Amino acid sequence: MAVSFDLFGTLVAADRPAEPWNAVAESLAERGVGVPNDWESAYRSAHREYDRGREAPLPEHVRLALASRGVEVTAATAREAVLAAFDGPVSQREGARDALAAVADRGPVGICSNCSVPGLVERTLDRTDLAADAVVTSVDCGWRKPHPQIFEKTADALDLPLSALVHVGDDARTDGGADRAGARSVLLADASLPTVATRLREDRL
Structure with a gap:
């Protein structure tokens, strides 16, 4: 996964x-x-x-x-x-670093982000001291969530089939598109980042 x-x-x-x-x-x-x-x-x-x-x-x-x-x-x-x-003020949300670390303990972690500004996602990750194995942005790949193509490109970047991808996000319309693409979505309305981290460590995500 x-x-x-x-x-x-x-x-x-x-x-x-x-x-x-x-x-x-x-x-x-x-x-x-x-x-x-x-x-x-x-x-x-x-x-x-x-x-x-x-x-x-x-x-x-x-x-x-x-x-x-x-x-x-x-x-x-x-x-x-x-x-x-x-490139304005940014800050980590509660549980962000722990959630990324929980993923990294068991497999690859990616960023899949809608953003029309080239370089902004990478700049934001650097400024908030967050890192991932792969970063896929809509401006670079050409497709915005919920289009299946951006989720397919994310799975490819992580070198796993789309069916093995779990995508975590806050927007049911865009991030929820992972389900329709053939991956699986976890929405923050249903599980906070600290909860996601706990479930990952307990193999319950």
Whole structure:
């Protein structure tokens, strides 16, 4: 058996910008980008279509939003600005480290996280001093939970069949998709992280 964990809301608590368009605008301006006056409208508008279940990378969206107003930026600048805008305060949730340790005592542990900001999951793990054998994010694999593809890629990264994967998360709609994909979900509404750790050590998960 392998266990994967959702990150935001499950292992860590994170402060997110209340007005993300303003956070991104400030970050762009710090990098010398002229942000259009109607930036909120540009940011909140769709600029391309994505197949159902596909992740829409936020740096790409920001580049397209700027381009729609005649402002061109490099992919690197957009990526750096977006990461800085969302790299806010984070903290471990109660039982996070113990739950990861309980998994590591018996098998591989992974992170399976929806996140449209490249590098943010890895940055968050580093800042909260949490580690896993494999990290699979929607922005890197291209698919968002609850799509089966992200769970399949997580199982592949842990070198086990999907049927051997247990996914722990806080969202019944997204994390619960593990059940429909052929894995098994454990939701924090039913078992807290300390409970998950105890059940793992007692082989009852």
